Amino acid sequence: MIKIITDSTSDIDLEYAKELNIEVVPLKVIIDGKEYKDRIDLQPDQFYDLLVNSDTLPSTSQPSPQDFADLYETAKDNKDSVIVITLSSTISGTYQSANLAKDLVEYDDIYVIDSLGTTQMQRLLVLKAVALRDEGMVAQDIYTFLEEYKHRIRLYAFVDTLEYLYKGGRLSKTAATAGTLLKFKPIIGFDDGKLEMFAKARGAQKATAKIIDLIQQNGEMDLNEPICIGYNGSTDGLDKFENTLREAFHFGETLHGVIGPVIGTHAGPGARLITYVVKK
Template identity: 50%
Template structure:
């Protein structure tokens, strides 16, 4: 008997890496008009941004069906394995509900579904932590308890490179977008209570980086004993200035780097950069 860890594609963990780490990724769907893709399977994050920049309409994402989880649950049931499912925030998607419905359909007690209350880079580091704990030999119950507690400490702050996609998505008026662009306004977003929210605004990139540094300090700094990651949307060049800045500010080195996938990328657009980490225990 072993512990299976299942997550969804908004964790932005490539399928090949998932296989190497004995993880299962259930993909969300991404639709550009009449074309539908499996996130991370038939559409990579890199190709997503190419399509996003070329598209006149914003793509939409949709949750996996309960059957997509059920297939994995039935396999685990047949092997008598325990299953921990960690999904993106139930506030942002019905993926958690799909997993819960599949659990009830499977009628198998050894499945626990965790609402991560977060997404993208933050979900990735929670999965990283889950894999680490499993590899250290924690029991099913110990894993669940630690993940449910620790998820509350995860923080994500990112600066958005362009206002265009916030405008396209209806989160910013055209007037505000034009004015913001002229003034060099850089929105800083965070994930809190399961939602992607505006954390602050800054004029210019350097001010935005300084604001992120201040927000991290205000939240108690970074727990260096826990996983963290830097992230970008679109091109890795989005991190060229942010990576040395944040590493110097918090004495980091050789930081892990992840691409921000379609769920957040559709609103942020290319050019965003940020960090996800665990705040220290209070």
């Protein structure tokens, strides 16, 4: 058997995890001094209510090595192989915790993958792992495949407000104030595992057009792979965002997902994103 483990920043809720036959290790979210287990004590809609009403920016805390080791021990006892997919090591120590746990249990049949992303990027990697497991591929071959595949996953998002990028230290107060007055929406995404601001545009329509430009510049979208539309807070305008992208790239059905606390802390409510895979 192959056990697949991810962390809660993949934004896979616990019911969905059961359907996929995977384990989800929660990160912890600290808001106004109170600690919550992501997706266990705190659901995304509750998080955004707390975020808007909090004076300070929430922080997240990685799982301990023991959180992973407990699952590894069970796998070791059952002689299962283990594939672990964590959020980017540049924004959290979760990847490090997963590796430390491997040393703790002294079991070699564990393969830990740094997704180089989070939220729906990480989810697409997990879904590919599940598909390959269900096709009967062995763990080492899945690991090798995913290590290549992860470099083909892209995420672009625009956020509704500059306030949280400023609070998180990613924008100066001057830039945030000027951008807010001009109704700028920053376009963010991942570059080699790091969360970056790629551009900004005035209003949702121009921000969506800028995302289309970025997609066109960065390799052809593989329409045989899943495409995910993500959001947080309200779904107002989400259909328009998705349909504009569909007209540009002619994709069919999409997955949908709610952005959880890790990206949500920096983005604030009202973000829209697309995650997809580029062709080889």
